[in-house]
Amino acid sequence: MDMDERGRSYEKRDMIADDIQYNVVKQYAVIQSLFLSRIMGENKGVENMLKADIVIIGSEGAGARAAVEVARHGMKPLLLTKGKIGRSGATVTAMADFEVDSKSAVEVLGLKGDIRDSKEKFFEDTLISGGYLSNQKMLERHVNDIPEIAKEMMDKGMKVAQELDHAAGQTYPRSVMTTGPEFMRILIKMCKEENVAVYEHFMATDLVKKDGRVIGVVGLDLSTGEFVEIGAKAIIMATGGGMQMYPYSTAPDELTGDGHAMAFRAGVSFIDLEMIQFMGCTMMTPPAVEGQGFGYGLCADINPLDCWLLNKFGTRFMADKDPIHKEHVTRDKLAVGMMTEVFEGRGSEHGGIYVSVSHLPKQIVDNYPQSKNVPYLSKDWEMFGFSYKQIMEEAKAGKALEMGVASHFFCGGIKVDENGYSGIPGFYAAGEVTGGTEGGNRISGNALTQILVQGKAAGAAAADFAKTAGFEEFPKDMAEYTERVNGPLSREGLSSFEIRKALQKVCWEKLCVVRTEESLKYVLEQVAEFKKQLPLVGCKAKNKIYNREWVDALQLESLITLTELVATSALQRKESRCVHYRHDFPDTNYKEFTMNNILENKSGRIATHFEPVVVTSIVPPKEA
Numbered sequence: 001m002d003m004d005e006r007g008r009s010y011e012k013r014d015m016i017a018d019d020i021q022y023n024v025v026k027q028y029a030v031i032q033s034l035f036l037s038r039i040m041g042e043n044k045g046v047e048n049m050l051k052a053d054i055v056i057i058g059s060e061g062a063g064a065r066a067a068v069e070v071a072r073h074g075m076k077p078l079l080l081t082k083g084k085i086g087r088s089g090a091t092v093t094a095m096a097d098f099e100v101d102s103k104s105a106v107e108v109l110g111l112k113g114d115i116r117d118s119k120e121k122f123f124e125d126t127l128i129s130g131g132y133l134s135n136q137k138m139l140e141r142h143v144n145d146i147p148e149i150a151k152e153m154m155d156k157g158m159k160v161a162q163e164l165d166h167a168a169g170q171t172y173p174r175s176v177m178t179t180g181p182e183f184m185r186i187l188i189k190m191c192k193e194e195n196v197a198v199y200e201h202f203m204a205t206d207l208v209k210k211d212g213r214v215i216g217v218v219g220l221d222l223s224t225g226e227f228v229e230i231g232a233k234a235i236i237m238a239t240g241g242g243m244q245m246y247p248y249s250t251a252p253d254e255l256t257g258d259g260h261a262m263a264f265r266a267g268v269s270f271i272d273l274e275m276i277q278f279m280g281c282t283m284m285t286p287p288a289v290e291g292q293g294f295g296y297g298l299c300a301d302i303n304p305l306d307c308w309l310l311n312k313f314g315t316r317f318m319a320d321k322d323p324i325h326k327e328h329v330t331r332d333k334l335a336v337g338m339m340t341e342v343f344e345g346r347g348s349e350h351g352g353i354y355v356s357v358s359h360l361p362k363q364i365v366d367n368y369p370q371s372k373n374v375p376y377l378s379k380d381w382e383m384f385g386f387s388y389k390q391i392m393e394e395a396k397a398g399k400a401l402e403m404g405v406a407s408h409f410f411c412g413g414i415k416v417d418e419n420g421y422s423g424i425p426g427f428y429a430a431g432e433v434t435g436g437t438e439g440g441n442r443i444s445g446n447a448l449t450q451i452l453v454q455g456k457a458a459g460a461a462a463a464d465f466a467k468t469a470g471f472e473e474f475p476k477d478m479a480e481y482t483e484r485v486n487g488p489l490s491r492e493g494l495s496s497f498e499i500r501k502a503l504q505k506v507c508w509e510k511l512c513v514v515r516t517e518e519s520l521k522y523v524l525e526q527v528a529e530f531k532k533q534l535p536l537v538g539c540k541a542k543n544k545i546y547n548r549e550w551v552d553a554l555q556l557e558s559l560i561t562l563t564e565l566v567a568t569s570a571l572q573r574k575e576s577r578c579v580h581y582r583h584d585f586p587d588t589n590y591k592e593f594t595m596n597n598i599l600e601n602k603s604g605r606i607a608t609h610f611e612p613v614v615v616t617s618i619v620p621p622k623e624a
């Protein structure tokens with residue numbers, strides 16, 4: 001692959017397509033033959049059912065790395081994905097950096113960094129950035145395990161930039177730069193080496209439990225429209241975040257919180273789910289580029305051009321909120337700063353704030369796309385297939401851009417320990433679907449580190465569990481599971497599309513960055529209405545094969561469940577911390593709320609409580 005000297009050139013997806021395709025076709029044939037034996041009328045029972053030692057739901061960074069580890073522990077993994085491996089989920093879209101402490105980057109990876117750094121400092125920076133909510137056992141594993149995991153990927157050919165980048169929140173440069181496709185290329189290569197089976201275009205809809213243990217998964221084969229049951233000794237959930245709760249998102253369409261919803265129904269607990277990271281990067285206007293993440297390259301996060309963010313009265317509000325760092329703050333502070341202006345009526349016409357470059361000499365703006373900071377921006381101001389040339393001409397002439405936020409990353413999620421274990425026998429989770437590593441905010445690059453470390457840990461733990469566990473027969477009566485899948489197709493009814501739009505509007509207006517008790521209660525009232533509508537949702541299109549309307553209807557249920565979980569969680573945290581801003585409780589309450597916010601499923605209802613954070617070395621402060 002051609003990379004620029006810092007390793008951040010455009011991805012070369014098509015160059016890896018053949019490789020992936022080969023693997024998939026090969027694996028798919030295996031799956032289909034197993035599957036056919038089921039539907040051709042053989043008796044139902046453990047012997048005949050489609051099964052794998054460990055089924056991993058989600059095939060990307062966390063899932064693929066988990067699968068490799070499962071195989072290395074002598075167990076057979078099966079990766080499931082709604083899309084295609086290497087082409088679905090957030091991992092392949094990452095820009096992409098992962099974090100390693102600078103000292104290890106020099107000594108283990110042979111990169112240029114700063115040897116004054118240490119794993120302890122990396123640990124501390126992450127803990128502080130996350131508002132002291134991280135599980136410190138998980139964080140220890142995060143900083144300790146990543147150098148060797150990254151080294152193996154580099155030894156297998158992953159191309160990275162030689163020099164580390166320095167992101168906001170890092171005391172020393174720690175961002176190892178690569179690309180999402182390159183990252184996935186190596187993980188797929190590792191999966192192939194370990195003969196990992198992949199079942200693509202499979203939407204998991206429920207975990208199956210017996211005697212308190214998870215024994216398999218069911219779902220819809222999108223390519224046939226068939227309901228499929230898969231037995232497993234253990235399951236690893238790696239379905240990523242649920243960013244599609246919001247109309248503006250940096251993340252791909254398929255991230256609709258299915259994993260969260262399945263886990264909740266199976267009785268799994270959640271931690272700090274109110275902590276959703278937003279990026280201040282979205283164009284609010286003109287309509288041709290509305291919702292596009294141009295700000296990613298221009299001003300969000302690192303703001304290399306030094307754009308000014310202004311409210312509608314021209315105040316450079318970030319300079320007021322943080323006179324030292326101004327616009328150069330971590331993502332949580334930037335999003336809260338921007339959206340507080342909007343909430344308090346000082347936002348731009350279309351619900352964002354103004355981004356200005358008019359304080360800069362025109363030549364500096366013109367030269368910006370050639371800088372090394374933005375490899376995905378062409379010299380002519382094209383980014384992600386959109387042209388911003390005209391917009392930037394107007395910006396140089398003094399017209400500000402209107403920029404808002406987009407949902408970007410779930411810091412909270414399924415509650416697991418440092419081995420990815422959820423507390424429910426046979427059920428593990430890894431990657432963005434989990435909480436506990438990042439606490440209340442994520443520093444740039446820490447997600448890719450998280451998914452590798454957690455994927456490996458969960459793979460090993462699930463494989464160890466599977467060594468002494470057997471396959472179990474599924475219940476005779478599967479009606480509850482088949483009805484969830486087949487219900488929408490069998491009905492003529494309400495449009496899931498309209499309800500999803502309404503839900504996203506509610507989330508955007510009332511459950512975005514700035515929240516209040518009133519707004520959160522409103523969300524929950526609306527969720528109750530959406531839940532009433534759900535059994536009436538149907539499909540106009542009745543085809544069984546790749547029926548998008550059907551998939552949307554199934555995803556809608558996940559989004560409604562997730563919204564209820566997030567709003568309930570946000571209502572409990574009566575303080576502002578990191579990415580969670582309560583306008584009615586604007587301060588961080590270190591005394592009472594340096595605690596993890598836990599959600600549990602008590603007979604289908606959400607029960608909440610706070611519990612102390614897991615501490616190993618740094619005791620959180622009792623005051624600011």
Ligand SMILES: Cc1cc2nc3c(=O)[nH]c(=O)nc-3n(C[C@H](O)[C@H](O)[C@H](O)COP(=O)(O)OP(=O)(O)OC[C@H]3O[C@@H](n4cnc5c(N)ncnc54)[C@H](O)[C@@H]3O)c2cc1C
Pocket residue numbers: 057058059060061062063080081082083084088089090091092093094095096097098202203204205238239240241250251252254255256258259408409430431432433444445446447448449451
């Ligand atoms: C635009 C963008 C840029 C980013 N850049 C960076 C970066 O530079 N550095 C960094 O550290 N982080 C970055 N992140 C965050 C990071 O990419 C993600 O947190 C991480 O990749 C998540 O990996 P994952 O394996 O947990 O989930 P994902 O990569 O999101 O994969 C989820 C998988 O689950 C599957 N799935 C979902 N539901 C189902 C279902 N019902 N049945 C079957 N399969 C299902 C999907 O198809 C997919 O295969 C970025 C995120 C985005 C959106």
